[in-house]
Amino acid sequence: MAPSKKPIVRNGAYEEQHHAMLQKKDIEYEVIDPALTRCGIGPLTCAALQKFATIKVFCAVLCLVTVVSMIQGVYLIGVIRQLEKRFGLRGSETGLILSMDDFVHIGLILFIGHIGDRVNKPKVIASAVIFTALGGFLMSLPHFLYEGELNEQMHKLNPNLINKTQQENASFSMNSDQTGLCHLGVFNQSEQDRQCLSGEKRSGFSKNPGAYGIFLAAKVLMGIGGSPVSTYGMTYIDENVPKVSDSSFYLGLVRMTYAWGPILGLLLSGVMVKIPNDLKESHLTPEDTDFIGAWWLAYVFLPFILLILAVPLAFFPKHLPHARKIIKDTETKDHWRKTHTGHTVKDNLKDFFLSFGELLRKPAYVCLVINSTLGVYIIYTLFVNMPRYIEAQFQQPVFISNIISGSSSAVAGSVGIFLGGFILRRRKLKPPGAAKILAITLFLSTVGLGVAMIFNCPQDHLAGYTPGEPKWEPSLPCNGNCSCDLELYKPVCGSDKRSYYSQCYAGCSQQTGKRSFADCACTKSLDNSTVSSYNSTSSALKGLCRPSCMAVIPFAIVLAVVAFINSIGAVPSTILMFRIVGDSRKAFALGVNSFVYNLLGFIPGPIVAGIIVDTTCIVWQRSCGKTGGCLLYSADLQRQRMVGATVGVKIVILVFSLIVYALVRRQHWDDEPDSEDQKVKIEMKDHHSNDTSTKKLMTKNHTDA
Structure with a gap:
């Protein structure tokens, strides 16, 4: 074992004073080879590049990489319905696509965390970003491989269509709005069964296993690329900041990008799904159920951005100049020496299990891991589904719902994350202080979610639906003789300000425009008279009615406050985990x-959250006896089950956070190395003379008299 090295200082008095202090505190400094702090790749390490080897530049590049990577990842959630329609994928299949990168992540993350102390983290991150970019390119490939299939399949639906315009107008469906009007008689179920068996009644595309396989392979590449970025990025920052108190500030900046990435991804998907799939003018509109947007377009330019960002990452050194590389105690010294010397496979496995066992013996760390896991259920149950929650609760269009949920998550959440990091840095809080902030923010955000449940707009405008019931029964006396098809859900808003299941269930016998209907028996009066009594003054328009309810405004305010308060605890939680496990275990603990x-x-x-969300559905997509996705949700059931489940999980998280506070409060936490009486800054300067260099390590001290 190599003997430990003492700091080299300019002045003999300084040397004696510092050496005595370091011996007293048992603090030792790693003397880093200056070659490991040079910015560049291979021989390209010119002096002009060295000014970029700072924690500020690295943090800026990492933030950009994180934002773009998260945009690319969350973007898939926003366009998943386009893939289902375009390639005939079922919900279970798209669910596997969404989860595939998580399977890969699980297989790699422990290994990545274990070798974190031995690799050049920035260069590994750069390689990972390239994998993520390749996965993005691969996601767009099915569009180019199967583009010709689009027109061919539309032509099979109607062989009489001879040009593209007619094909677009037909749009995969043989059921026009005219066939959905009210016609006197009894619905002929046997005729519908015959059409299903013969293939006359069909929509969407047949299975495309080739595209499905490509999507899975693309997500595998994204999983490989996404595994090291967060783990290595945050530990690299914490290891290379000049002062410990700076760590929370820079980590807060990185955590802010986690708030912006998802909403930008959803907004981008909202833009892309409005563009026709072939980028040409179409007679269909995004409001048409058969319209397919340019889902693939973002997977062309987002990977290019990632490839560009991978270049500066690859130039960063293993250690930044002036890095805070402190080995504080005997246990940490031994670990450092082990991880920086040669290892056999047996030694690596032994060290792995020893490290894992050491983490399990830290109950505060275990509680934080439980909190992180439970937090995922909150994300999927409520916040991922927030747009559809707002749409159902307040009858807002999808675009407005995305804006409300996004503004609260991105703006308020990012400000809260920044504030949490600022408080830690300004107050120089020790772990008990960080744990106290975490518990307080969890309590206040839980109360805020309870308050948010108060705000809603009643769904009493749905004709035939009783609020709180699990199904919408649209049959009324006024449409009893209309021969309506329950599988044809095309909601209309009647002149009586009530929403009907379809133009047929509204009793409409005429279509006067692309989106308007007339002679609607059920909209004639509030008594829902019989179909024989309709007159020309009753009408309906496509789409659900939008009641004049302003409850969405106070809800948006409360939601923003909850997101702000909840995000304040993000940085304290990360810093708390770092301090609990110690310097040598940070990468492994995060892994x-x-x-x-x-x-x-x-x-x-996602499965548990999907089950909860599905129990709030009152109208399912149905075709030829098969059930698809949900078309309409119950506002009351959503509020009771989605928000109720979220509040319940947050209460459990709060309990574990209080346990963490009680545990860390009992321990004694030494002052950090950059406190007033121990402030030590390591500087390294290269002195080049001919082809040789001299290694120097200066220690600056501000001591009391």
Whole structure:
């Protein structure tokens, strides 16, 4: 074992004073080879590049990489319905696509965390970003491979269509609005069954296993690329800041990008799904159920941005100049020496299990991991589904719902994350202080969610639906003789300001425009008279009615406040985990945390959340006896089950946070190395003379008299 090295200082008095202090505190400094702090790749390490080897530049590049990567990842959620329609994929299949990168992440994250102390983190991150970019390019490939299939399949639906315009107008469906009007008689179920068996009644596309396989492979590449970025990025920042108190500030900046990435991805998907799939003018509009947007377009330019950002990442050195590389105690010294010397496979496995066992013996760390895992269920149950929650609760269009949920998550959330990091840096809080902030913010955000449940707009405008019931029964006396098809859900808003299941269930016998209907028996009066009594003054328009309810405004305010308060605890939670496990275990601790919340959170989380959300559905997509996705949700059931489940999980998280506070409060936490009486800054300067260099390490001290 190599002997430990003492700091080299300019002045003999300084040397004696500092050496005595360091011996007293048992603090030792790693003397880093200056070659490991040179910015560049291979021989390209010119002096002009060295000014970029700072924590500020690295943090800026990492923030951009994180934002673009998250945009690319969350973007898929916004366009998943386009893929289902375009390639005939079922919900279970698209669910596997969404989760595939999590499976890969689980297989890699423990290994990545374990070798974190031995690799050049920025260069590994750069390689990972390239994998993410390749996965993005691969996601767009099915569009180019199967583009010709689009027109061919539309032509099969109607062989009489001879040009593209007619094909677009037909749009995969043989059921026009005219066939959905009210016609006197009894619905002929046997005729519908015959059409289903013969293939006359069909919509969408047949299975495309080739495209499905490509999507899975693309997500595998994204999973490989996404695994090291967060773990190595945050530990690299914490290891290379000049002062410990700066860590929370820079980590807060990175965590802010986690708030902006998802909403930007959803907004981008909202823009792309409005553009026709072939980028040409179409007679269809995004409001038409058969319209397919340019889902693939973002997967062309987002990977290019990632490839550009990978270049500066690859130039960063293993250690930044002036890095805070402190080995504080004997246990940490031994670990450092082990991880920087040669290892056999047996030694690596032994060290892995020893490290894992050491983490399990830290109950505060275990509680934080449980909190991270439970937090995933909150994300999927409520916040991922927030646009559809707002749409159902307040009858807002999808675009407005995205703006409301996005503004609260991105703006308020990012400000809260920044404030949390600022408080830690300004107050120089120790772990008990960070744990106290975490518990307080969890309590206040839980109360805020309870308040948010108060605001809603009643769904009493749905004709035939009783609020709180699990199904919408649209049959009324006024449409009893209309021979309506329950599988044809095309809601209309009647002149009586009530929403009807379809133009047929509104009793409409005429279509006067692309979006308007006339002679609607059920909209004639509030008594829902019989179909024989309709007159020309009753009408209806496509789409659900939008009641004049202003409850969405106070709800948006409360939601923003909840997001702000909840996000304040993000940085304290990360810093708390770092301080609990110690300097040498940070990468491994983050890796274990990521492994657990991916295995127990991100894989079952979407399934559990989906079950909860599905129990609030009152209108399902149906065709030829098969059930598809949900078309309309119950506002009351959503409020009771989605928000109720979220509040329940947050209460459990709050309990574990209080346990963490009680545990860390009992421990004694030494002052950090950059406190007033121990402030030590390591500087390294290269002195080049001919072809040789001299290694120097200066220690500056501000001591009391």
